Amino acid sequence: MKFSTRAERIEPFYVMEVAKAAQQMAREVAATAEPMIFLNIGEPDFTAPPLVQEAAERAVRAGSTQYTNALGLEPLRERISGWYAQRFGVDVPARRIVVTAGASAALQLACLALIEAGDEVLMPDPSYPCNRHFVSAAEGRAVLIPTTAEERFQLSAAKVEAAWGPKTRGVLLASPSNPTGTSIAPDELRRIHEVVRARGGITLIDEIYLGLSYDEAFGQSALALGEDIISINSFSKYFNMTGWRLGWMVVPEAMVPVVERLAQNLFICASTISQHAALACFEPESIAEYERRRAEFRARRDFFIPALQSLGLDVPVAPDGAFYAWADCTQAAHKLGVQGSWDFAFELMRRAHLAITPGRDFGTADTQRFVRFSTANSMAQLQESVARLRALIG
Numbered sequence: 001m002k003f004s005t006r007a008e009r010i011e012p013f014y015v016m017e018v019a020k021a022a023q024q025m026a027r028e029v030a031a032t033a034e035p036m037i038f039l040n041i042g043e044p045d046f047t048a049p050p051l052v053q054e055a056a057e058r059a060v061r062a063g064s065t066q067y068t069n070a071l072g073l074e075p076l077r078e079r080i081s082g083w084y085a086q087r088f089g090v091d092v093p094a095r096r097i098v099v100t101a102g103a104s105a106a107l108q109l110a111c112l113a114l115i116e117a118g119d120e121v122l123m124p125d126p127s128y129p130c131n132r133h134f135v136s137a138a139e140g141r142a143v144l145i146p147t148t149a150e151e152r153f154q155l156s157a158a159k160v161e162a163a164w165g166p167k168t169r170g171v172l173l174a175s176p177s178n179p180t181g182t183s184i185a186p187d188e189l190r191r192i193h194e195v196v197r198a199r200g201g202i203t204l205i206d207e208i209y210l211g212l213s214y215d216e217a218f219g220q221s222a223l224a225l226g227e228d229i230i231s232i233n234s235f236s237k238y239f240n241m242t243g244w245r246l247g248w249m250v251v252p253e254a255m256v257p258v259v260e261r262l263a264q265n266l267f268i269c270a271s272t273i274s275q276h277a278a279l280a281c282f283e284p285e286s287i288a289e290y291e292r293r294r295a296e297f298r299a300r301r302d303f304f305i306p307a308l309q310s311l312g313l314d315v316p317v318a319p320d321g322a323f324y325a326w327a328d329c330t331q332a333a334h335k336l337g338v339q340g341s342w343d344f345a346f347e348l349m350r351r352a353h354l355a356i357t358p359g360r361d362f363g364t365a366d367t368q369r370f371v372r373f374s375t376a377n378s379m380a381q382l383q384e385s386v387a388r389l390r391a392l393i394g
C-alpha cells in the first residue's frame, strides 16, 4: 500500500519503544521487591475532581450529548474567559476562545489555518515532538533551533532574528516547556514577539502547562502581549482531564471564522460530555482542589530536583512549571558503564526498574545527553525512586 509523503514524514514516537519495554518489564517484576516505577508519564496522576465527574454524569443522564457549536459551548467559553481575568488578569473575550478536542486539535487547527506548504516555523530544540509534527502534517517545515541552559532551553529574540528567512511564517513556542518545565522569561518573550510581529509573522504559544506554574516571575499568559498572540491551552494538565480530550485556543478575532470552518469540517465539535463536565472545573470547590494539587506538584519538584542534583544528574535549569526534570545523565551513564541517554534509560529500567524518557524524541541538538524524568507520581514513589537511584549511582 502506498502512503502519502505527508504521513511518511511523521517520525515515530521513539519513547513508545521505551514505554513498551517498561510495560513488559513491569509484568516481569510486578511480584518482586522492586516493582516498576513509571517516571516517564507525561500526564497528571490525579483524575478530574468530584464536581467535574458529577457534571459529566448529569450530562449523560440528561441526554445532553448532541453536537455542540463548533467553537464550543457558549457558557464554557465564558468560563474560560473569566479564568483568564481572575487568574492572569488578562481580558480575553469569549468570542476569541475556541474549544477543541485537546491542545492537540487546537494545534492542528492553528497549523492548518495558518501554514502554507513549504512555510517554515521556528521552534526550540528540545521541544514536544508532536508540535513539529503538527507543522509537517500541514505541509510546513519545523526548523528546530538548538537552545542552551542560559536561554532556559527556549528560543531567544536574537536567535529568532538570525534564523528568520524568506520562508519563515512564525514561531511555535511552549511555556512552560515539555520536556524541560522551563518558561520563557517575560522580557525575552516580549522581544521575540516584537521580532515576529515586525516581520509579519505569527507567534503561536503552547501554554498547556501555564496553570501548573510555580513561580510568579514566569506564570503570566503571553496573551497579555497583544491580540495577535495565538495561545493554545488544555484541560489535560492543570485540570487533570487528559483522556477527556478537551482543550482550547485563543485566536485573533479575524481568525475565528476560519478556525470555525475548519473545526466544523474536521471535528464537528469537541466532546459534548466533556464540555458540560468542564464547566464545573471553574467552581470554587474545584479550583481549591486544583490549587491543592498544584501545591503537591510543586512539593514533588522541590523534593526531586535537589535529589537528582545530589546524585550527579544535573538539572541545569530549575523547572518553574509542569512536572518534568530535564537532567544531564552523562556522569550517571558513565557510572553504569553506558553512553548516551538512550542506553542510560534502558540500563535504569533493567537495573532499578525505573522507567524514564530518553531525550531522543525531543530534538537532536543535545538530546543524547539528556533524559526527562516526570514527577507526575506520588511522593512515596518519588522517594523510592531516589532511594533506588542512590543505591545504583550514589
Ligand SMILES: Cc1ncc(COP(=O)(O)O)c(C=O)c1O
Pocket: 042, 101, 102, 103, 104, 105, 128, 174, 177, 178, 206, 208, 233, 234, 235, 236, 242, 246, 247
Ligand atoms: C507541550 C504539550 N503540548 C500539547 C500536548 C497535548 O495535550 P492535549 O492532551 O491537550 O492534546 C502535550 C501533551 O503532553 C504537551 O506536553
